Amino acid sequence: MKYKACEKCARSVGLVNVAGNVMMIALKAYLGFVGGSKGLIADAVHSVADLLATFVMMIGLQISARQPNAKYPDGFGKAEYLVAISIYLFLFVIGLYIMHDGYVTIVAGRWVHPCWFALWGAVFAIVINELMFRQSVCAGTQINSPSMVAKAWESRSDVYASVAVLIGVIGAMMGFSFMDPLAAFVVGVMILKLCIESIYESVLKLMDEAPPAEIMEAISSALEGLENVVSVRQIMGRELGPTLELKLILVVPADLSLEAGEAVKAKARAAVANALGMKTRITVVLNPAEG
Ligand SMILES: [Zn+2]
DSSP states (O other): OOOTHHHHHHHHHHHHHHHHHEEEEEEEHHHHHHTTTTTHHHHHHHHHHHHHHHHHHHHHHHHHHHHOOOSTTTTTTTTHHHHHHHHHHHHHHHHHHHHHHHHHHHHHTTOOOHHHHHHHHEEEEEEEEHHHHHHHHHHHHHTOOOHHHHHHHHHHHHHHHHHHHHHHHHHHHTTTTTTHHHHHHHHHHHHHHHHHHHHHHHHHHHOOOOOOHHHHHHHHHHHHTTOOOOEEEEEEEEHHHHHHHEEEEEEEETTTTTTHHHHHHHHHHHHHHHOOSEEEEEEEEEEEEEE
């Protein structure tokens, strides 16, 4: 971490995102209606999608933080994915509607003439999203949070959507009427893309997809050179919301005492948890070395 202030900056990212999106929804929707731009109204819906995504993250975190009980011994981590899927399915329908609406407007050759209000709305959206992108990408890099960096790039894609809207508004103001509904159509496509990717990712996690390769490698190297570990036989992992559940099968000398075996387990757990720096639940199984 370069500066002490980065930590504080990173903590404000969530709040800045919520505040920024709420402000943008209000302004885009208002200026879109007053300025007569379908593209800008579609972009307002896009901001609703982003705000919902942030809330999903927060709701998911809250549900998955519930303690496991006798009926749900694995806890509630996967609730996050179910919440996400249902919200994105709803958004998918909205994305389709926006595309359809843009398409119908173009085909019918209806006259759209956005005014300066719409233009300012698009410029405003571009500036705010670019600032949110810069903060998230900087803070995310400094505190080493992949999810924050991923969210930053989502803000960057919002910048492109708003640029499309701006081009559409300028085009329509110059007399190319179809360009504004075309921009709305493009924003609709971007919403669908976000929904499909997010649903796909959630389904994979519900199916207990293994953690990404870089995490698996970090686990392997953390286990390397541990006392009394002959080799690592298998690493199994799955994500339960924010918690990473791991099962490590280690080969140890056949004559190892029970006590020394327990020490190996404790050391392996600590080494992996330390290397990953995230919430983990680790089970270690010991196999005796042959021969
Ligand atoms: Zn977005």
